[in-house]
Each structure stands twice: as C-alpha cells, then as structure tokens.
Amino acid sequence: xxxxxxxxxxxxxxxxxxxxxxxxxxxxxxxxxxxxxxxxxxxxxxxxxxxxxxxxxxxxxxxxxxxxxxxxxxxxxxxxxxxxxxxxxxxxxxxxxxxxxxxxxxxxxxxxxxxxxxxxxxxxxxxxxxxxxxxxxxxxxxxxxxxx
Amino acid sequence: xxxxxxxxxxxxxxxxxxxxxxxxxxxxxxxxxxxxxxxxxxxxxxxxxxxxxxxxxxxxxxxxxxxxxxxxxxxxxxxxxxxxxxxxxxxxxxxxxxxxxxxxxxxxxxxxxxxxxxxxxxxxxxx
Numbered sequence: 531x532x533x534x535x536x537x538x539x540x541x542x543x544x545x546x547x548x549x550x551x552x553x554x555x556x557x558x559x560x561x562x563x564x565x566x567x568x569x570x571x572x573x574x575x576x577x578x579x580x581x582x583x584x585x586x587x588x589x590x591x592x593x594x595x596x597x598x599x600x601x602x603x604x605x606x607x608x609x610x611x612x613x614x615x616x617x618x619x620x621x622x623x624x625x626x627x628x629x630x631x632x633x634x635x636x637x638x639x640x641x642x643x644x645x646x647x648x649x650x651x652x653x654x655x656x657x658x659x660x661x662x663x664x665x666x667x668x669x670x671x672x673x674x675x676x677x678x
Numbered sequence: 679x680x681x682x683x684x685x686x687x688x689x690x691x692x693x694x695x696x697x698x699x700x701x702x703x704x705x706x707x708x709x710x711x712x713x714x715x716x717x718x719x720x721x722x723x724x725x726x727x728x729x730x731x732x733x734x735x736x737x738x739x740x741x742x743x744x745x746x747x748x749x750x751x752x753x754x755x756x757x758x759x760x761x762x763x764x765x766x767x768x769x770x771x772x773x774x775x776x777x778x779x780x781x782x783x784x785x786x787x788x789x790x791x792x793x794x795x796x797x798x799x800x801x802x803x804x805x
Contacts, residue, residue, distance in 0.1 A: 571703075576748060586714075596742075636689070674683070
C-alpha cells in the first residue's frame with residue numbers, strides 16, 4: 531500500500547499564534563526551572579521541539595505521548611513532557627477557543643515527582659494553582675495576544 | 679496579579695532561547711525533523727513500535743529512541759532507516775552570516791559552510 535507522507539521543510543523561525551502562554555506566570559515558572567537545571571540549552575530546545583509539534587499537530591499532538599499527554603484525572607488539561615537526565619518537567623496546557631479561534635494555552639511549568647523527590651511535587655497541587663487562571667481565561671483573551 | 683497572553687515567538691524570546699549555541703540548536707532541529715518524520719510515518723501506517731521495528735529490522739527500544747527527538751543517530755543509521763522507508767534525505771548547507779553579511783567562519787579564513795537546513799523528501803513509501 532502506498533502511503534502519502536507530507537514533505538517536511540525546515541521552519542526558518544518558529545512562530546505561532548496557535549500556541550500562547552500566560553505571562554508572567556508560565557514564563558517565571560519555566561525560566562526558574564531552566565536556570566536551575568544546569569541543562570538550559572538542551573531543555574530549551576526540547577521545549578521548542580514540543581511547541582513545534584503542538585503547533586503542527588494541534589489536537590492530534592497527544593498521540594505522541596512521550597512528548598504530550600492528556601491527563602486522565604483532570605479533564606481537558608494536557609501537558610508537555612520534557613525528560614532530560616534527572617529532570618522530569620511538565621507544562622500543563624489547555625485548548626481554549628475564543629471568538630471561534632482555538633489556541634493552546636501554556637499555563638505553568640513544574641517538576642513532576644520522581645524517585646528522589648517523591649513528595650515535593652504533584653499534578654494535583656499544580657492544577658489547584660492554575661485553576662483560577664483557567665477560570666479567568668476569557669477576561670485575559672479579551673486583552674488580545676501580544677507579540678514582540 | 680494581572681495576566682496577559684503572549685505568542686510563541688515572545689515565549690522563546692523571554693526564555694532567551696536565541697542564545698543557545700548553534701551546535702545544540704542544529705542538533706535538536708535536525709532531530710526534530712527526523713524523529714517527527716519517523717513517528718508520523720509509523721502512526722500514519724497504523725503500526726505499533728514493535729511492528730515498525732520488525733519492518734526496519736531493529737528492536738522496539740530502538741524505535742523508541744528514534745522517535746525521542748534527542749537520540750544521537752549515526753549518519754549511517756539515518757540512511758539505513760530512511761532507505762527502509764523509501765525516503766531520501768537531502769542536506770542543504772549555508773553559511774551563518776552576521777548583520778554585516780560576513781560569515782563567522784570567513785573571519786578566521788575558514789570558509790566552511792555549516793549544516794543549517796535539512797529537507798526530507800518523500801519518494802513514495804511502500805508499507
């Protein structure tokens with residue numbers, strides 16, 4: 531059977547208005563993790579890979595579950611997964627439709643528990659932190675999406 | 679606290695991702711293209727990693743590595759996999775130039791192009 535595989539062309543500069551984030555909450559939380567990781571260039575590029583994949587595959591992106599997962603316990607919340615050495619980073623996001631346009635909204639970043647940090651972090655506590663942000667998204671979208 | 683929305687370009691700028699050394703930058707960009715091509719090919723072909731591994735003549739954990747986006751494949755392994763997928767890879771080379779139009783390499787009299795663009799072209803895959 532002949533398969534129709536699309537041609538992939540190198541994106542000169544990644545830019546998407548589909549993927550947005552909550553500023554400053556997401557930037558502050560992820561930047562702190564990046565700076566403290568000791569692996570900033572590597573983790574940053576892995577993050578960029580997942581952004582691109584999310585932008586290109588949208589609602590289908592969670593099929594690549596090593597990169598993007600759908601949370602079973604928290605309805606409609608997804609998460610970017612970045613695992614590098616001892617780091618186990620999670621970036622929760624939701625798909626949000628405003629004025630008929632859907633966006634992937636990155637909400638925060640945190641370190642998921644692993645064997646050495648078993649009691650330090652968990653999805654549940656992070657979700658409870660970002661719940662008020664999710665509930666106020668309509669108002670945030672009213673102010674538009676800013677770009678540099 | 680008042681929140682606002684910023685787009686992906688602004689996200690990368692705030693995270694200072696542009697300051698990443700170009701060798702790391704290139705590695706992950708090329709890895710993205712290769713791993714995504716392999717992953718999407720497998721999913722579109724409706725194959726499990728195990729079935730796909732059999733098709734490629736490798737073990738399932740190797741397929742997992744190939745799809746990871748951070749596995750350092752040898753040039754020969756890339757060619758072996760792509761040949762099995764009836765896919766040809768072309769590398770395009772170009773010099774990185776500064777705002778004055780000078781290559782960082784020509785300043786040192788080494789006029790050697792860097793690999794900065796890769797293109798995967800489908801030849802028509804038979805599964």
